[in-house]
Amino acid sequence: NAGVTQTPKFQVLKTGQSMTLQCAQDMNHEYMSWYRQDPGMGLRLIHYSVGAGITDQGEVPNGYNVSRSTTEDFPLRLLSAAPSQTSVYFCASSYAGTGGTNTQYFGPGTRLTVL
């Protein structure tokens, strides 16, 4: 199993540009999520999905869109990049269970800089 993969690993954008961060998992996990991590802020949930066709907003959704057309893929779209979106982005997946079954598996991250 490849686990959770993310592309690209690094990206530099200019203000106003759009782009899509890719995330894929091969563990048949129902739950997928996107986080951003900034110094001193910890991991903040952007959007999440509990299955194909179902998405919902997390703590910091503004400026981002997601879709979930398949179980495996969960892309994150930046509509019009802003310097405040400079961050490290992590995708994670897990089984959608409780009681200890929802261990989160993270991708290696995408380091995004918006100039």
Add this chain to the structure above:
Amino acid sequence: RKEVEQDPGPFNVPEGATVAFNCTYSNSASQSFFWYRQDCRKEPKLLMSVYSSGNEDGRFTAQLNRASQYISLLIRDSKLSDSATYLCVVTSGGSYIPTFGRGTSLIVHP
């Protein structure tokens, strides 16, 4: 008040020392508890789950105190390779959306 709180540290300890971190959570309905480890510029990875009766994995011991709503992580005989940030993670009952603490930084020096 943040749902999951941790002392950010850093905890600076010599090799061989014992160090303990605490994490408090605000939701009394919390059901699942975990410690994750995050190395510099890497993704978080599960270190261990935390069970009601407490559990041990080698040099690492995790404990849960539901009455006081905190979990702890004890690291014995610290190694240089233990240097990392340790994230406390809590999931509330009926939810599969985890809440992450901001992490505690550990630096083990020779």
